[in-house]
Amino acid sequence: MRVALAQLNFRVGDLEGNKDKILSALSYVEAEDVELCLFPELALCGYPPEDLLLKGGFIQECKSALDEIASQSKTCTALVGCPLPSEKPLENDKWPALYNSVAVLRNGSIEQVVKKSHLPNYAVFDEHRYFVEGAPSEPIVVDTKQDGAKVVKKVGVAICEDLWVDGAAVSNMKKMKPDLVAQINASPYYAGKNFDRCNLLARRATEFRCPVVSVNLIGGQDELVFDGGSMAIDYDGAVIAMAEQFKEDIFIFDLNDAIAKKTKNNLSAVLKETPREEEIYEALVLGTRDYVKKNGFEEVVIGISGGIDSSLVAVIATDAV
Numbered sequence: 001m002r003v004a005l006a007q008l009n010f011r012v013g014d015l016e017g018n019k020d021k022i023l024s025a026l027s028y029v030e031a032e033d034v035e036l037c038l039f040p041e042l043a044l045c046g047y048p049p050e051d052l053l054l055k056g057g058f059i060q061e062c063k064s065a066l067d068e069i070a071s072q073s074k075t076c077t078a079l080v081g082c083p084l085p086s087e088k089p090l091e092n093d094k095w096p097a098l099y100n101s102v103a104v105l106r107n108g109s110i111e112q113v114v115k116k117s118h119l120p121n122y123a124v125f126d127e128h129r130y131f132v133e134g135a136p137s138e139p140i141v142v143d144t145k146q147d148g149a150k151v152v153k154k155v156g157v158a159i160c161e162d163l164w165v166d167g168a169a170v171s172n173m174k175k176m177k178p179d180l181v182a183q184i185n186a187s188p189y190y191a192g193k194n195f196d197r198c199n200l201l202a203r204r205a206t207e208f209r210c211p212v213v214s215v216n217l218i219g220g221q222d223e224l225v226f227d228g229g230s231m232a233i234d235y236d237g238a239v240i241a242m243a244e245q246f247k248e249d250i251f252i253f254d255l256n257d258a259i260a261k262k263t264k265n266n267l268s269a270v271l272k273e274t275p276r277e278e279e280i281y282e283a284l285v286l287g288t289r290d291y292v293k294k295n296g297f298e299e300v301v302i303g304i305s306g307g308i309d310s311s312l313v314a315v316i317a318t319d320a321v
Helices: 015-031 050-054 056-071 168-176 193-208 255-260 267-271 276-294 308-320
Strands: 002-007 036-038 077-085 098-106 109-115 140-146 149-159 180-185 212-216 218-221 224-227 231-233 239-242 249-254
Touching: 002 015, 002 212, 002 231, 015 036, 015 056, 015 249, 036 180, 036 212, 050 056, 056 077, 056 098, 056 109, 077 180, 098 149, 109 140, 109 149, 149 168, 168 193, 180 193, 193 212, 193 231, 218 276, 224 276, 239 255, 249 255, 276 308
Parallel strands: 002 036, 036 077, 149 180, 180 212
Antiparallel strands: 002 249, 077 098, 098 109, 140 149, 212 231, 218 224, 231 239
16 A cells, blocks of 8 residues: 655645645645545644634635545545534534544545544643544555556555544454554654654554554644654554655655565664654754744844853754754
8 A cells, every 4th residue: 555644844824835835745746546545633623722623614614625625535544633523513602522633635525534432631642621632543545556457445544542542443443454554643753753653653553553644743833843744554553654744745655665674573663763852952943933924924033141051042943044
């Protein structure tokens, strides 16, 4: 199966810009004969959208943008993160039930919707304020080619914490016995986070006895930084493909080829052991750059006192803007 992990930088609330970015990526992966393309969690509206989700009109605009994207989808199966309301009518400019969802797009339509089961409510996460829990989903099917013949693959779809937390979503995934698990994420950065992701996905892959492909958001949003590091893990826990951190990328690979070339359990080789200080510095630059850019600032004032901390601030600002 030819897979694309669309590790892209989306802007909160910019439905038109985000829609255009998704459509451009879809056009590109279709030309590259990609069969399955993953976009990050809530890619359509940006993450975290916070109280924009309380506005009924905003959710309606999200659905209209999603319908437009779906209408232009072709043979590639696209997994697009988006907020979707229940079928109950809008009341007082608010939907009675809203789901953190994955829309499965193909052949000009929304073929299926997968809803997030586990909603985090700690640290920077406040998803109970906006969403209701969805029931564990059925697998999707993806048509692929193997040795020149058409093969149908059963793919389990998960949204971020649905794989991080032991619960109904993980139990359901085991029961469905998928050929592949596809996870979409908006997973904020902290130092060493990619090792934690690798270890978690390696454990899940061995539990499910199938490969796991995972896409993560890239970019800064206020106090948060999303570092990418999208990856693929084989059924025995070996990392078989990984995109770079802190860079936008439409990362395309052939899953079968990646499995054939894997280096078992050699996380350090795949992650290239970026020094901790360098990783943190890249996160600071990305967060600063996107804070300036996404808020539309045209000028920057740097306060300098003459100490080494001021020197570091000046260097970060220079690299960022």
